[in-house]
Amino acid sequence: EVRLVESGGGFVQPGGSLRVSCAASGFTFKSSSLTWVRQAPGKGLEFISYISPSGGTIYYADSVKGRFTISRDNAKNSLYLQMNSLRGEDTAVYFCAREPPPRYDWSDVHYSYYLDVWGKGTTVTVFS
């Protein structure tokens, strides 16, 4: 079974730091791009970060750029999000989600641009 399991959420004061993790199983982790998506209480989904299979390509939403760092350890099948300088508006459930791995067809490679597997999320609360 393909699974993603987040952990590491908790309570933190404004200006503080927290690292959340996402443990993967049931698929070839090193072949998939991964993302972090968050959802503030009562609000919609917000894409916040992307990392390529090798970790060589990374993107951030403007709302977290310069404060959050995404990383991965392919040997441990794990994805991370280091969150610094936390603000009240960072309070949310943080989900990790994967893009399906590329498919190979003769000489072509087909990439997928959707998020097919999600974890259940971990809650981060920033309070003063």
Added chain:
Amino acid sequence: QSAPTQPASVSGSPGQSITISCSGTSSDVGRYDYVSWFQQEPGKAPKLILYDVTARPSGISNRFSGSKSGNRASLTIAGLQTDDEADYYCCAYAGSGTYVFGSGTKVTVL
């Protein structure tokens, strides 16, 4: 980059069809045919129900269908059932590894 606009709520009676719109820009919804839709029940993770505008993952009912024209995508739920009550989000791939989610629509079955 603002979120594509969805109606805040849509309702229908069991057996009816409803359509949820997702209005974006040429930088998101209109950029590629990589629009997906998610169903989210309270307290749960989003569940993929459509991808690449019209494709359904394995196990998803053919009552769910999608379309796109220009900067606007749509999700249609045919034969509405009580367990279709949930929040629905469109999601557009915006290039360079980034995604933009719609504002979300609450579906109520009357």
